[in-house]
Amino acid sequence: MPPALTAARAAPLHVLEVVGNAIVGGMESWVERFIERMPRERFRFTALVPVEGPFADRLRSLGAEVHTVPMADDPSWVSLQTTLALVQSQLVDVLHAHLPRAHVLAGLVGRLAERPVIATLHGREVGMLDLEVHRATGSHLCVVCRPSHRHALGLGVRPEQLSCVPNGVDTAMFQPRLRGHRTLRESLGLPQDATLLGFVGRLSPEKGPEVFLQAMHVLARRHVGAHAVIVGDGPMRASLIAQAEQLGLEGRVHLIGLREDMPAVYPELDVVVSTSHSEAMPLALMEAMACGLPVVATRVGGVPDLVQDGHTGWLAAPGDFHGTGQHCATLLADEALRRRMGRHARERVVARFDLGACVDGMAQLIERLAAPANAEAALAMPTRQFLRQS
Incomplete structure (x- = not known):
């Protein structure tokens, strides 16, 4: 057994977070909050980023x-050697990967160093690269919503190598606040009583921001x-700026870029809209509901587990900009309805999706996989078993 996995432990478990991207996004925010909230008497962290x-x-x-x-889909020898040296010299106990290219690197190094590997899959589906790495290296897959769990099982991932730990939100950081003076409206040159919809997310095809603009056109x-x-x-x-001009929405749609003060931004909005074509358990929706x-x-994905249609908000089919716009219009026309649904949204997130439960679930999973008996069993699995599954 490697030295980090022997005998009873007095020191905290050493976890290497292998993160395949370093932008401002939901996955990166998840990693930050996870590291921040994990108990220091039980865990310490090193991170590997591109x-x-x-x-x-x-x-x-x-x-x-x-x-x-x-980090690449086919990691170089330098990347493998550097990561392996880090794991062995720093006595890393568990590697925890995020995104497929990080999973490739962590899976190979974990196999070489005889350390357990967890890959948290933040998307709706198990991608082919993640599945191949899992089958080749015996990594443990952790998904964030029930549809993803069912999808993984349908692909043949064995239940003992699969966990579902739903995303969570810091309900103390994200909470309703008295609006008082609306500084966001002031900065945009809007009247203080203007109604304001919000779209929060990466401006990329899977998030469907073009559908949001079409819905805004219907709403207008x-x-x-x-x-x-x-x-x-x-x-x-x-392309979104051009689309807004074509739809005649100049002056009514405001692209404000990345913000690091989202706990203050959300309470200034009246409704938050997500028009994603694919999601697992989106943090932006959780944060908005917590506020x-x-x-x-x-x-899509795990969103129906989060949003109760007609109770905490409304659900629409992917690409249905007309229905999305109509739901927004209904909410903006009825302040009492907005308040009632918003109150129910906060209650649901606090009861079901608080970050504390997510952190506890991941802590238990890491400790279970780091236990010597479990680690030995996982690492002893013959390679031919992986080949048969594929």
Whole structure:
């Protein structure tokens, strides 16, 4: 057995977070909150990221030691050697990967170093690369919603190598606040009584921001005073600006880029909209609901587990901009309905999706896989068993 997995433990478990991206996104936020909330008497963290930048700096501010190494779908020998040396010299107990390219690196190094590997899959489906790495290296897959769990089982992932730990939100950080003076409206040059919809997410095709603009076009016909803010950045930014102009929404749709003060931004919104074509358990919706906001979202992935249609908000089919716009119009026309749905949204997130439960679930999983007996059993599985499954 490797030295880090022997005998009774007095020191905290050493977890290497292998993160395949370093932008501002839901996955990165999840990793930050996870490291921040995990009990220091039981765990310590090192992080491996592809590039230096604000994300790496934030992880360091949380007490994690951070290293950079190139990550690719086919990792170089330098990346493998560097990561293996880090795991062995720092006595890492468990590798925890996020995104397929990180899973490849962690899976191979974990196999070489005889350390257990967990891959948290933040998306709706198990991708082919994640599945191949799992079958080849025996990594443990952790999904964040029930549809993803069913999908993994349907692909032949064995139940003992699969866990479901739903995403959670910090309900103390994200909570309703008295609006008072609406500084967001002031910064946008809007009247203080203007109604304001929000889209929060990466401006990329899977998030469907173009559908949000089409829904806003539908809404504008019924609610002439409505405005919208798009919070985030990404490759579709320029095309969305052009689309807003084509739809005649100039001056009514405001792209405000990335924001680091979202706990203060959400309470200034009236409704939050998610028009994603694919999701698992989106953090932006959780954060909005924790802040007491009703939501309108597409019926994809784990979203129906989060949003109770007609109770905490409304659900629409993917791409249904007309239905999405109509639901938004209904909410903006009825303040009492918005308040009631927002109150129910907050209650549901506090009861079912608080970050504490997510952290506890991951802590138990890491400790279980790091236990010597479990680690030996997982690492002793013959390679031919992986080949048969594929």
